[in-house]
Amino acid sequence: MGSTADERLLRALYAEHGGPLLGYALRLTGGDRQQAEDVVQETLVRAWRHPEALTGRPVRPWLFTVARNLVVDAHRARQSRPPETGLHEHAALPDGGDDIDRALESWMVAEALADLSPPHRAVLLETYYRGRSVAEAAKVLGIPAGTVKSRTYYALRALKLALEERGLAP
Structure with missing residues (x-):
């Protein structure tokens, strides 16, 4: 079973940008490795879904911006939930x-x-x-x-x- 162009794109993105992206996501999530890995995975999925966004521009800044937006969105979602859900105590951002x-x-x-x-x-x-x-x-x-x-x-x-x-x- 050969790999598709999509799989090759994801593997290439991860090979080139996965490490720095994970480090960045770890800093954004206050060291929460699971959340950081989820952010990296979702960032790469979005790159895969929107390959046109990667053409004609540097790739890493786009990936970092997507990761940052995912962390901010997740934080805002946690803040909008009622306190009784107990999800506020793990919020890493102010x-x-x-x-x-x-x-x-x-x-x-x-x-x-x-x-x-x-x-x-x-x-x-x-x-x-x-x-x-x-x-x-x-x-x-x-x-x-x-x-x-x-x-x-x-x-x-x-x-x-x-x-x-x-x-x-x-």
């Missing part, structure tokens, strides 16, 4: 849909920042997160103000690409 989205986006931005080179990350931390002027950042970092400006420009471009890969930037 209450409130906006809080969930903000927390997940914040985590993904932090992960994208970690992907930047140390010099790029340093200028963004000084100028954007610590609110320092170019001159102040130059003094703290021990580099010329012009270097702070150019590094900030290129760091923002790199950050935008990192966020696009995660499905966060337009």
Whole structure:
């Protein structure tokens, strides 16, 4: 019995993206391995059902976005059930849909920042997160103000690409 093109697609997706997707799902589910495995399985099933969504774009960000949406939807479904069902005690995410989205986006931005080179990350931390002027950042970092400006420009471009890969930037 030969494997179909659909089976080959699923196997290839799992082989290439299964590990990182499971790690991501584990973080989203607060370490609940069973729930994370269910999220990975459902994500791959959706990819199989919608192969057109995978063409003309990077696959991993799409898979991560689907996984994130599944976790958020599951959390919202748990929150909408009456308390007597006893399902609230296992909720891994904070209450409130906006809080969930903000927390997940914040985590993904932090992960994208970690992907930047140390010099790029340093200028963004000084100028954007610590609110320092170019001159102040130059003094703290021990580099010329012009270097702070150019590094900030290129760091923002790199950050935008990192966020696009995660499905966060337009």
